[in-house]
Amino acid sequence: MPASSAYSVRPPSKEQVRRWRQYLADERAEAAVYRHLAARRQGEEREILLGLAEAEARHEQHWRDLLGEQVGRPVRGALRVRLLARLARMFGGVFVLALAQSAEQRSAYDGDGDATSAMAADERVHGEVVRALAARGRSHMSGTFRAAVFGANDGLVSNLALVLGVGAAGVSSGTVLLTGVAGLLAGALSMGAGEYVSVRSQRELLDSSRxxxxxxxxxxxxxxxxxxxxxxxxxxxxxxxxxxxxxxxxxxxxxDGHHVPDRAEPDYEEIGTGWRAATSSFMFFAVGALVPILPYLLGATGLSAVLLATGLVGIALLGTGAVVGVLSGAPPLRRALRQLAIGYGAAGVTYLLGLGFGTTVA
Structure with missing residues (x-):
């Protein structure tokens, strides 16, 4: 029986027509996402993404059949799907795949009787396909990305804590700025050296076990x-x-004279290389550590400089937490708030210690 015949006796309600049209628009937009991603890839990944686009076209046809003559003028897809399509057209990297993974996991078909059980199952399978494709990209960038995230987060938190702790002790704004710059340079060099030693040591440990x-x-x-x-x-x-x-x-x-092949040389791409990790950590720590001292560089002093530095770091922590959440397939808001709470907690403790030290000295 055709899908549209279920409503041949009783026509669909206005709410159903509205919902079906929205589903139709979303399926069109999701198919466009996969086509844009496929255009930036070759070989097997391209074929997989085009296969996902074809599956979305099947879902699109389901809603066309239900709507029949009431299909009406095309409506716009949901904002998140349209934004995803634009990002896929512009960038097409692992970030977009991670967003697509989250979108597939939020499918509304499980709770909608007008969608078939096969469609709901398709969406769950699509989520796993995109998860696997995103995992390939994550493995290529994981070593450098880890160093970048840790570097930026450490720069934000450690230098904010340093600036707040020294400022609470009652020293001048010039001294706070000098301390912040020293913390930026020392921390960036330390992070870079530490990442290099850590990654090199890990690769050497793995090599010794091969x-x-x-x-x-x-x-x-x-x-x-x-x-x-x-x-x-x-x-x-x-x-x-x-x-x-x-x-x-x-x-x-x-x-029998057959050659026993050598084992393939591992590339440890998930670990990364020592120099790439060191460079990434150094640069991102320096950028993160620059944020808390920006108000002092711009001439702010006293409480206004403290509040502005705290606010800027809070925004940056929310941003890094959200990016980590998106790339890991987790809720970005939860990761962003967790990052903010940890950063502010560490800075708050240092501020109280500096305040107590300043009072004792006075």
Whole structure:
């Protein structure tokens, strides 16, 4: 039975027609998002995104069938979907994929009897497809992104805490500014050096745990009847039976003259490189640490400078928290408020300590 025949006896209400037209507009806009994203990709990712666009076209046809002659003039899609389409057309990166993932997870079809169960299931599957595509992009940027987020957040919080703590002790605005600049330089250099050492150490630790790529050269010389190759595979996590079978298979391949390939060189893209992490951390810490001292650089003094610095840092913390929330697929508002609470909490404690120190000295 065609979808529209369900309403052949009793025509749809005005509210249903309005809702169906909105669904139709949203499906059009979502299909456009995937087409714009596909235009910026090649190969398998392009095919996957075009497949999602075709699926949205099927959903669009469902609402066309229900509306029939009442389809009317095209209406505009929801603001979030139109904004997503514009971002996809302009940028098309992992940020847009993360937003698309969140959009698919908020589908209204689960609670709407006019949508089929297959459509609701489609939307859930679409969310997983987009999640997987976004995960590819996140793995490419995760090492540098982690360093950037930590650097910016540390710069904002540590320098705000430093400025508030020193200012509360009753020193002059010039001294507060000098302290803030010193904190910016010292912190940025420390963060950059720390990230480099951390990433390099992690990569070296992982390298030391990898199998020796030259170990396969010894295989032709092993005694077929008495060797410890199975112990190697057991040490790597195989159970005794599987390790013994795999060792026998490998030796059989060697005896038959087959080459045992070297293990692929890992790139540890999720960790990143030492220099990229160090540069990212240095730059973003410096930018974050600059925000609390901007009022002092512009000539503000006293309480007005403190309030302005606190407000600017609060806005920046909300921004970094929201970006992390979007890219991780979590609610951006919750992450933004969490970032703000942590930053203000740390700065508040330092301010109270500085206030108490200033009172004691006085």
């Amino acid at each position: 199998p020796d790529p030259r170990s396969h050269e010894s295989l032709p010389d092993l005694d077929v009847d008495a060797n410890e190759l199975a112990l190697v595979y057991r040490a790597r996590g195989m159970d005794p039976a599987a390790a013994s079978a795999h060792a026998t298979e490998v030796l059989a391949r060697v005896r």
